Amino acid sequence: MTDHSSEVSPAGQVRRHTVLIIGGGAAGISVAASLLKRRSSLDVAIIEPAEEHYYQPGWTMVGGGVFTPEVTRRPMREVMPDAVTWHASRAEHIDAEARLVRLESGESVAYERLVVAPGLVCDWSAIEGLEEALGQNGVTSNYRYDLAPYTWSLVQSLEKGKALFTQPPMPIKCAGAPQKAMYLACDHWRREQRLNDIDVSFCNAGGVLFGVADYVPALQRYIERYDIETAFGHRLVAVDGPSRTARFAVSDKDGEREEERGFDMLHVVPPQKAPAFIAQSQLSNEAGWLDLDPATLQHRAYADIFGLGDASGTANAKTAAAVRKQTPVVAENLLASLDDTPLTAAYLGYGSCPLTVERGRIVLAEFGYDGVLQPTFPRWLNDGTRPTRLAWWLKASLLPWIYWNGMLKGREWLVRPARRD
Known part of the structure; x- marks a missing residue:
C-alpha cells in the first residue's frame, strides 16, 4: 500500500x-x-x-x-x-x-x-459542567466513540429511576440519533421487564418530534408504547454529575424559565457548529x-x-x-x-435517517429539500413511514459493508446525480 x-x-x-x-x-x-x-x-x-x-x-x-x-x-x-x-x-x-x-x-x-x-464541531463546552461529567455518574453520549460503550453499560445496569435523553437546537448531524439511543434503551428495558420502573423523558430543544411530518406518526406510536414524556422546548444548559442533576432552559407559551431535573442516566447530544x-x-x-x-x-x-x-x-x-x-x-x-x-x-x-425504534425494526426516513420524500425502494418492498425488518437489516448488515467497501472506494451504487436543466 x-x-x-x-x-x-x-x-x-x-x-x-x-x-x-x-x-x-x-x-x-x-x-x-x-x-x-x-x-x-x-x-x-x-x-x-x-x-x-x-x-x-x-x-x-x-x-x-x-x-x-x-x-x-x-x-x-x-x-x-x-x-x-x-x-x-x-x-x-x-x-x-x-x-x-x-x-x-x-x-x-x-x-x-x-x-x-x-x-x-461537537461543542461539548457549550453546556456547563458537561465535559467533566461525561463518562461517569450516568452521563453519556453516543456522539463519541469512547462513550458509546458506556451508554450500553448504563442501559444494561439501570433497573429503576429516571432516564433523560436530550436534543440540542438544530442543525446537528443525524437529527434522529438522540431518539435512536432512547428507543433502543427503552426496547431493552421492555424486554427485561424493567420499563415500568424507569421514567423516560425526551428533552428536545425543538418543538416537534421529527422535522419531516410523514414519519412522525410511526415515531409517536413508539413514544406511547414506551410511555416516554416528550418535553419540547427544553434546551440542556448545565450538568452536575455528582448530584445527578441537569438544568434546562425552557421555552413555552408562558415564556422562558429554567428547570432542574434529576437523573439516573443522562444521554446528551451536544450543540454543534x-x-x-x-x-x-x-x-x-x-x-x-x-x-x-x-x-x-x-x-x-x-x-x-x-x-x-x-x-x-x-x-x-x-x-x-x-x-x-x-x-x-x-x-x-x-x-x-x-x-x-x-x-x-x-x-x-x-438525506437518510434509519430510526432504530426497536431492536430488529427501523423507520427508514429518506427525504430531500423541503421534506420531499425520496425513497430508495418501492413502497411494496419497504414502506419508509413504518418500522420494517428490512430496514433493520440494511442498517445492521448492509450499510456498514457499503460504507467501507463501496462509498470509501469510489463505488457509487444507487447514487446517480440528478441533472440540471
Missing part, C-alpha cells in the same frame, strides 16, 4: 495540487475516491490530522449493544486512496483569493480546485456554515471551491447518506469546472 505520509516542505516552499480536499472523514475520502475513479491521473491531496477513521453511524448501534466499538474504526492509512497525497495536519485558514490553505504545521498548500469537507476556520472566513453564510449552491455544491462566491458533508450550509439532513448522494455531484461538477464545461450534476437534498 502507498505510504501516504506527507513530507514537510522546505521553509517558504508551497506544495501545489490540482485538487485539495480538507477533511478525511466520510465526505473527504469518498469524493477523493470518486474523483480518481473518473480521472486516475488527477493530482489529489487530503488535509487530515487524524490517524483513525470512524464509521460514525455505527455508534448508535454500539450504544444499543448491537455493534462492538472496534468495528466502527479503522486506521486512516487503510481508507486513504492510494494515489492521494496525505497532509497529516489541520487546516487553519483558507485564503480563497490566493488559492492557498494554511496548515497548523505552518505550511501552506496551493490548489486549482478546493473541496471543503471537514465535518462539524461549523469549524472556526470556516465560520470566521469569507466562505461562510450568516449562520457560519459553508455557503454553497444547494444543487451544484459549488461555493456561491468562489467558483474554484466546492463542498459537501456536515460543514455545508445546504438545507439537507447532515448524514452519511447525504454524503453518498453529494459525492458524485461534487466529483462530476469539479471535473467539469476544470474542463471549463457546464456543471450539469444536481443534488436534490437527499
